[in-house]
Amino acid sequence: MSEIWFECKVKYRKTQDTGEQKITTETYLLDAVSYTEAESRISEEMKAYTSEEFRIMNIKLANFSEVHPFENSDRWFKSKVSLIAMDEESGKEKKTNIYLLVQANDVKEAFENTTQAMEETMGDYSIPSITESPILDVFPYFSGEEEGDSRE
Numbered sequence: 001m002s003e004i005w006f007e008c009k010v011k012y013r014k015t016q017d018t019g020e021q022k023i024t025t026e027t028y029l030l031d032a033v034s035y036t037e038a039e040s041r042i043s044e045e046m047k048a049y050t051s052e053e054f055r056i057m058n059i060k061l062a063n064f065s066e067v068h069p070f071e072n073s074d075r076w077f078k079s080k081v082s083l084i085a086m087d088e089e090s091g092k093e094k095k096t097n098i099y100l101l102v103q104a105n106d107v108k109e110a111f112e113n114t115t116q117a118m119e120e121t122m123g124d125y126s127i128p129s130i131t132e133s134p135i136l137d138v139f140p141y142f143s144g145e146e147e148g149d150s151r152e
Contacts, residue, residue, distance in 0.1 A: 003031040005062040005101075006038035007135065010046055012054035025057060029067070029076075029101065030139040035059055045139050065098040067138055068117040073103040076133040077110035084124040101133060 011025045028045065032038040038059050046054045064078075079102050082095040100117055104110035110130045118125055 003067075003141075004033065005029055005031050005064050005067065006035070007058075007060050007062045008038060008042040008056060009058040010042060010054050011057050012046070012050055013052045014050070026136045027134045028137050028139060029062060029064075029135045031141045041139065041141070062101075063099050064101045066117065067101045067140070068103065068113060069138065070103045070109075070113050073105050073109070073113075075103070075105060076135040076138070077102050077104055077107065077114075078131050078133045079110060079114040079127060080129040081114065081118060082126045082128055083121070084126065101135065101138070102130075107132070 006029070008028050008030065009025055010028065011023065013021050014024045014026075015021050028042060030038060030041050030045070032041055039056060042056060042059070079100045081098050081100060083098060085094050085096070086092070087094045100114055102110050102113045102117060104113050107130055111127060114127055114130065
């Protein structure tokens, strides 16, 4: 089953480093099977994150094919990757664009991490653009059965 990613914008009162409180809107990414589940999951995540009241301002489908977290990275970048294939009939190059969300500290590292994420891809590709994403954090779905499940 492929993952469906949702971008969720949440508005809440955040305490700054100075101790001052400021109303802020932040974007989070999570995978869910529906808008209803996405709303439920972001509500749960935000309850664990802040004791302040919050409002879900927007939930939309995100167009990421894959999400690649990298350790010791604090920002998320949207990498546009063009997969290049030969059209058998016309003999011309055909490009298909996909988008990856890659964690990195800067654009150069995002390029390197995108290249690393694409290593398993068969065929040619290019990376026409990398832009910093407004996404603050990613909440993947864990059923508890992924790794280290030894209940067999």
